[in-house]
Amino acid sequence: xxxxxxxxxxxxxxxxxxxxxxxxxxxxxxxxxxxxxxxxxxxxxxxxxxxxxxxxxxxxxxxxxxxxxxxxxxxxxxxxxxxxxxxxxxxxxxxxxxxxxxxxxxxxxxxxxxxxxxxxxxxxxxxxxxxxxxxxxxxxxxxxxxxxxxxxxxxxxxxxxxxxxxxxxxxxxxxxxxxxxxxxxxxxxxxxxxxxxxxxxxxxxxxxxxxxxxxxxxxxxxxxxxxxxxxxxxxxxxxxxx
Amino acid sequence: xxxxxxxxxxxxxxxxxxxxxxxxxxxxxxxxxxxxxxxxxxxxxxxxxxxxxxxxxxxxxxxxxxxxxxxxxxxxxxxxxxxxxxxxxxxxxxxxxxxxxxxxxxxxxxxxxxxxxxxxxxxxxxxxxxxxxxxxxxxxxxxxxxxxxxxxxxxxxxxxxxxxxxxxxxxxxxxxxxxxxxxxxxxxxxxxxxxxxxxxxxxxxxxxxxxxxxxxxxxxxxxxxxxxxxxxxxxxxxxxxxxxxxxxxxxxxxxxxxxxx
Numbered sequence: 001x002x003x004x005x006x007x008x009x010x011x012x013x014x015x016x017x018x019x020x021x022x023x024x025x026x027x028x029x030x031x032x033x034x035x036x037x038x039x040x041x042x043x044x045x046x047x048x049x050x051x052x053x054x055x056x057x058x059x060x061x062x063x064x065x066x067x068x069x070x071x072x073x074x075x076x077x078x079x080x081x082x083x084x085x086x087x088x089x090x091x092x093x094x095x096x097x098x099x100x101x102x103x104x105x106x107x108x109x110x111x112x113x114x115x116x117x118x119x120x121x122x123x124x125x126x127x128x129x130x131x132x133x134x135x136x137x138x139x140x141x142x143x144x145x146x147x148x149x150x151x152x153x154x155x156x157x158x159x160x161x162x163x164x165x166x167x168x169x170x171x172x173x174x175x176x177x178x179x180x181x182x183x184x185x186x187x188x189x190x191x192x193x194x195x196x197x198x199x200x201x202x203x204x205x206x207x208x209x210x211x212x213x214x215x216x217x218x219x220x221x222x223x224x225x226x227x228x229x230x231x232x233x234x235x236x237x238x239x240x241x242x
Numbered sequence: 243x244x245x246x247x248x249x250x251x252x253x254x255x256x257x258x259x260x261x262x263x264x265x266x267x268x269x270x271x272x273x274x275x276x277x278x279x280x281x282x283x284x285x286x287x288x289x290x291x292x293x294x295x296x297x298x299x300x301x302x303x304x305x306x307x308x309x310x311x312x313x314x315x316x317x318x319x320x321x322x323x324x325x326x327x328x329x330x331x332x333x334x335x336x337x338x339x340x341x342x343x344x345x346x347x348x349x350x351x352x353x354x355x356x357x358x359x360x361x362x363x364x365x366x367x368x369x370x371x372x373x374x375x376x377x378x379x380x381x382x383x384x385x386x387x388x389x390x391x392x393x394x395x396x397x398x399x400x401x402x403x404x405x406x407x408x409x410x411x412x413x414x415x416x417x418x419x420x421x422x423x424x425x426x427x428x429x430x431x432x433x434x435x436x437x438x439x440x441x442x443x444x445x446x447x448x449x450x451x452x453x454x455x456x457x458x459x460x461x462x463x464x465x466x467x468x469x470x471x472x473x474x475x476x477x478x479x480x481x482x483x484x485x486x487x488x489x490x491x492x493x494x495x496x497x498x499x500x501x502x503x
Contacts, residue, residue, distance in 0.1 A: 050411045051362075062351050069357035076350050089337055090323050096330035103364040 013067030255328030440475035
């Protein structure tokens with residue numbers, strides 16, 4: 001029994017893990033956990049991750065949650081090329097800096113836009129009040145500017161001339177609002193160029209494959225969601241999107 | 243010019259860096275930043291955070307005047323190299339100064355457990371613990387409005403849920419998060435939890451296992467150092483006596499209203 005990755009490609013951090021492992025030819029067993037069917041709440045999955053979240057990893061008897069922890073574990077165990085998490089002290093610090101900052105910023109604000117545009121109307125059956133979406137979009141725009149000005153600047157990638165974990169995590173997160181219909185790359189040529197570089201670095205085909213499910217998120221209908229989850233999802237969403 | 247650390251000990255991430263550096267005898271110059279004076283009024287921006295950033299929620303940045311509140315610290319300056327974000331700074335220090343292995347163990351699984359906690363912490367403990375200070379002290383102070391008690395209850399409930407997960411999933415029956423020795427994970431966790439304690443929400447009161455863990459962490463870093471680092475937060479009520487610049491009040495009002503929602 002080798003490495004098992006518990007994933008649902010609807011989730012941004014799951015996509016980062018999937019792309020990283022495949023791109024580096026790391027052998028693993030893909031364990032599908034369908035979030036909309038509530039498979040993350042099963043007793044069996046709780047044995048892998050008590051926190052009931054994806055992604056999760058199992059390597060023999062060792063289990064691990066949190067995408068950043070799992071990515072770093074794979075980097076170390078499978079000795080992936082240096083640029084992913086550079087051994088240079090300062091470059092490595094740049095990657096750490098981005099991975100920390102992004103939690104509440106790119107990830108937080110990007111998720112919120114997706115939740116508001118796709119999930120909330122789906123679960124409540126009501127159209128989304130436009131001012132709410134405007135507010136969320138504006139918050140995302142602010143962090144996008146910070147991303148460009150502080151993290152990317154005029155470099156090809158966040159840590160310099162080569163792709164690292166930071167770029168991968170950043171791009172999968174940005175695909176979430178993009179797949180909800182917010183074309184944030186359209187008026188941001190620098191970001192669009194960076195995106196192309198990241199896609200090429202991991203492999204365009206792999207990138208597209210990883211994003212197939214989320215690209216079809218707009219086709220999600222309420223009846224596909226397990227009924228016992230509806231109330232819980234609704235409640236959580238309303239909390240997150242106020 | 244050696245290592246410079248830009249800190250305000252009112253801030254939890256600043257405390258973890260301060261305690262870590264002092265506990266490991268890392269030589270540094272303490273650059274005091276007073277969040278409520280320097281950052282907001284744009285007088286003394288922390289080095290290396292680069293150009294001033296508009297804070298989340300506002301779409302207009304009027305250049306020098308609007309500086310992101312609470313986003314300027316902690317910051318590190320090492321020669322020409324500048325760095326933000328607590329986790330990044332702690333890891334940089336641990337590597338550059340070759341601190342004892344237990345802080346960030348070389349064992350791949352133990353190291354992963356530290357990474358796992360540091361990541362989870364951001365969206366969980368750190369989502370609610372800081373709000374206790376805003377709600378109990380800062381909002382009444384800056385807006386003159388009474389303490390919004392349902393909001394506080396909501397925050398405390400969120401914090402309780404995170405603490406339950408912390409005990410069940412991360413600490414369990416171990417002495418420290420990764421086992422028998424303290425690591426960066428424990429340090430980052432404990433300073434965050436001291437925020438509600440400082441403002442009178444003692445989350446350790448009816449959680450004996452957590453209280454014991456806290457004592458172990460304090461002993462491991464040095465009780466005196468721990469107390470010293472927390473002096474400001476323990477005397478937070480004195481903040482009520484400071485003269486608040488009207489411009490500061492004006493700037494903070496929208497931020498505070500947002501937190502209240």
